[in-house]
Amino acid sequence: MSGTATRLRELRDSGRAALVGYLPLGYPDVAGSVEAAKAMVDAGVDIVELGVPYTDPVMDGPTIQRAVEHALETGTRVAQVFGAVEQIAATGAPVLVMTYWNPVLRYGVDAFARDLAAAGGAGLITPDLIPDEGADWLAASDAHDLDRVFLVAPSSTTERLALTAAASRGFVYAASTMGVTGARATVGAQAARLVADTRAAGAELVCVGVGVSTPDQAAEVAGYADGVIVGSALVRTLLDAPDAASGRRALGDLAAALAEGVTGARR
Amino acid sequence: MTEAGPRGGARASDALHRAVSALGERGPLSDQSGPYFGAFGGRFVPEALIAALDELDTAYHKALADPAFGAELERLHRTYTGRPSPLTEVPRFAAHVGQGARVFLKREDLNHTGSHKINNVLGQALLVKRMGKKRVIAETGAGQHGVATATAAALLDLDCTVYMGEEDTRRQALNVARMRLLGAEVVPVTIGSRTLKDAINEALRDWVANVETTHYLLGTVTGPHPFPEMVRDFHRVIGEEARAQLAEETGRLPDAVAACVGGGSNAMGIFSAFLDEPTVRLFGFEAGGEGVETGRHAARFSGGAPGVLHGARSYLLQDQDGQTRPTHSVSAGLDYPSVGPAHAWLHDLGRAEYQPVTDVEAMDAFSLLCRTEGIIPAIESAHALAGALRLGPQSAQWGLDHPPLILVNLSGRGDKDVATAGAWFGLLDETEDE
Numbered sequence: 001m002s003g004t005a006t007r008l009r010e011l012r013d014s015g016r017a018a019l020v021g022y023l024p025l026g027y028p029d030v031a032g033s034v035e036a037a038k039a040m041v042d043a044g045v046d047i048v049e050l051g052v053p054y055t056d057p058v059m060d061g062p063t064i065q066r067a068v069e070h071a072l073e074t075g076t077r078v079a080q081v082f083g084a085v086e087q088i089a090a091t092g093a094p095v096l097v098m099t100y101w102n103p104v105l106r107y108g109v110d111a112f113a114r115d116l117a118a119a120g121g122a123g124l125i126t127p128d129l130i131p132d133e134g135a136d137w138l139a140a141s142d143a144h145d146l147d148r149v150f151l152v153a154p155s156s157t158t159e160r161l162a163l164t165a166a167a168s169r170g171f172v173y174a175a176s177t178m179g180v181t182g183a184r185a186t187v188g189a190q191a192a193r194l195v196a197d198t199r200a201a202g203a204e205l206v207c208v209g210v211g212v213s214t215p216d217q218a219a220e221v222a223g224y225a226d227g228v229i230v231g232s233a234l235v236r237t238l239l240d241a242p243d244a245a246s247g248r249r250a251l252g253d254l255a256a257a258l259a260e261g262v263t264g265a266r267r
Numbered sequence: 268m269t270e271a272g273p274r275g276g277a278r279a280s281d282a283l284h285r286a287v288s289a290l291g292e293r294g295p296l297s298d299q300s301g302p303y304f305g306a307f308g309g310r311f312v313p314e315a316l317i318a319a320l321d322e323l324d325t326a327y328h329k330a331l332a333d334p335a336f337g338a339e340l341e342r343l344h345r346t347y348t349g350r351p352s353p354l355t356e357v358p359r360f361a362a363h364v365g366q367g368a369r370v371f372l373k374r375e376d377l378n379h380t381g382s383h384k385i386n387n388v389l390g391q392a393l394l395v396k397r398m399g400k401k402r403v404i405a406e407t408g409a410g411q412h413g414v415a416t417a418t419a420a421a422l423l424d425l426d427c428t429v430y431m432g433e434e435d436t437r438r439q440a441l442n443v444a445r446m447r448l449l450g451a452e453v454v455p456v457t458i459g460s461r462t463l464k465d466a467i468n469e470a471l472r473d474w475v476a477n478v479e480t481t482h483y484l485l486g487t488v489t490g491p492h493p494f495p496e497m498v499r500d501f502h503r504v505i506g507e508e509a510r511a512q513l514a515e516e517t518g519r520l521p522d523a524v525a526a527c528v529g530g531g532s533n534a535m536g537i538f539s540a541f542l543d544e545p546t547v548r549l550f551g552f553e554a555g556g557e558g559v560e561t562g563r564h565a566a567r568f569s570g571g572a573p574g575v576l577h578g579a580r581s582y583l584l585q586d587q588d589g590q591t592r593p594t595h596s597v598s599a600g601l602d603y604p605s606v607g608p609a610h611a612w613l614h615d616l617g618r619a620e621y622q623p624v625t626d627v628e629a630m631d632a633f634s635l636l637c638r639t640e641g642i643i644p645a646i647e648s649a650h651a652l653a654g655a656l657r658l659g660p661q662s663a664q665w666g667l668d669h670p671p672l673i674l675v676n677l678s679g680r681g682d683k684d685v686a687t688a689g690a691w692f693g694l695l696d697e698t699e700d701e
């Protein structure tokens with residue numbers, strides 16, 4: 001049973017969307033990223049998306065690239081994700097790991113799934129793995145009872161929406177616009193259409209990410225999606241802060257404002 | 268075409284024979300189509316790109332079936348690229364190979380824009396016109412693919428943006444100026460290792476955002492399907508011409524074919540005409556940099572392991588965490604941590620052999636060709652020449668009943684490398700040094 005889906009349904013039944021917050025492991029350091037994620041949960045984030053730093057993050061814009069480059073330069077290791085997940089999951093929030101595929105391949109797909117499940121992780125979000133290439137991940141996630149969150153995009157055909165919806169577990173991640181992560185002035189109208197199309201293609205739960213950065217945008221998206229995923233804007237609060245403590249405060253302030261936007265949205 | 272066929276060469280090793288015949292049962296090696304080459308290839312990219320890759324695949328196969336497309340590409344190659352490129356015998360160079368070897372160079376250096384890259388670029392640019400897109404983006408390392416893309420964009424009236432690692436914009440400054448002269452925008456990439464792999468990351472990010480109007484004109488046989496298959500096909504002309512030209516000159520097939528391997532496009536182009544000929548040994552030479560043992564190299568088959576980068580599963584220089592390892596080569600065009608999936612497949616089959624060539628060996632061969640034959644090669648191509656020098660002694664083990672006949676793909680010319688070579692050999696005035 002999917003822990004993420006359970007949480008999303010509970011929130012839906014209580015009349016609101018979920019706030020999903022992304023932070024990369026290892027920024028400003030591993031312990032600091034755990035503290036930051038906990039602060040985010042305290043401030044109202046419902047589901048945590050913890051990113052594994054990777055040398056070639058082709059779906060990420062400059063903000064997340066910078067944070068991840070720092071995490072790698074300061075020696076963050078992939079296996080540290082499991083300990084971090086365990087600590088963050090202790091807050092009670094479902095923790096999904098966002099990772100490019102090669103680190104998982106290198107670790108071993110089944111071994112990664114096993115260790116993630118043992119750490120209390122909810123599952124994986126895989127930005128460069130489409131279900132078509134994911135046979136071993138489909139098997140491993142079944143074996144270890146993990147969520148597998150695949151992405152859909154405004155360019156996805158109806159057939160691919162159906163295929164992706166059928167392969168996903170937890171929710172389907174709808175990329176709001178064509179492009180990499182990072183703040184945008186507006187969330188495109190195509191996001192609402194994509195959510196509707198993805199539901200029509202068979203997905204029960206659809207969350208929207210990429211380009212959502214302000215409380216107003218979060219409220220708008222919460223009006224039609226099951227969850228609002230915010231990444232770069234949260235990471236930016238940490239990058240811009242003079243030190244870790246003030247970074248966590250700024251992060252908490254933004255997370256609280258986003259949560260207010262999400263909970264205040266009329267559905 | 269006058270050609271003697273296999274009688275001209277002695278039998279290659281039994282293993283090689285087995286590799287060829289086992290696959291022959293599943294159709295010719297040279298016609299293998301994507302998305303997978305054995306365990307390699309695929310489409311490890313964001314979902315946002317899948318529709319564009321499907322569109323490209325469809326447009327490509329439609330074009331293949333349309334005689335008008337082939338005729339237009341052939342006309343451009345004849346009247347614009349300057350094809351067929353010559354085949355040149357290099358006896359003074361061959362004397363250094365030993366064993367009485369005869370060595371022939373396939374002169375891709377004489378193509379318009381100075382390398383083999385134009386073969387693929389013109390093919391894809393014609394496809395872009397058919398798909399109705401108005402803008403192309405490209406990555407470039409040595410700058411040759413960027414120059415070829417900027418050239419085709421000027422010719423066919425397309426907007427062009429080229430991503431190039433900042434490190435490469437410095438070592439290939441001449442090509443940056445050429446691209447700008449041709450009207451392209453050159454964007455130096457300042458994140459990561461600032462070389463080819465980071466330029467590809469930026470091109471992919473651009474493509475995800477602009478895929479509706481923009482084609483990513485990928486420059487080698489890497490990346491997601493259909494690129495490895497399509498780019499190979501656009502370079503087949505190298506091998507087809509060389510095979511016919513060599514048959515005309517010698518009445519034989521070569522005993523060995525040597526090419527440098529960055530992403531692997533020039534090698535795949537020349538290999539493709541010989542893949543199903545069991546007497547022809549195929550050698551790919553990768554950048555050994557300062558030596559494989561130093562860790563400062565780009566020798567994927569010596570120091571890498573299967574993994575995924577830029578959309579394909581192949582051999583990859585990666586650390587224990589699956590992070591891409593930094594690479595080094597004196598040649599920007601070979602300085603890439605992964606390699607085309609079809610090469611990984613040929614490697615595992617034992618059909619082609621891949622060896623590292625160090626910076627020093629490549630620069631020695633570079634100098635040797637300059638002085639013995641009056642040809643300044645690209646430093647990339649000099650890796651193939653260094654490989655050929657090694658094949659002389661190795662050929663004693665091949666059991667040939669005649670002196671070895673070696674075909675080398677001279678993938679590009681060295682104009683762009685004059686500054687690097689000048690500094691390497693201490694030929695520049697002191698003020699220009701460093």
Ligand SMILES: Cc1ncc(COP(=O)(O)O)c(C=O)c1O
Nearest residue numbers: 411529530531532533600678679
């Ligand atoms: C002259 C030349 N040869 C070879 C290469 C390597 O590419 P590939 O391995 O795809 O032929 C390059 C790439 O920039 C090049 O410019």
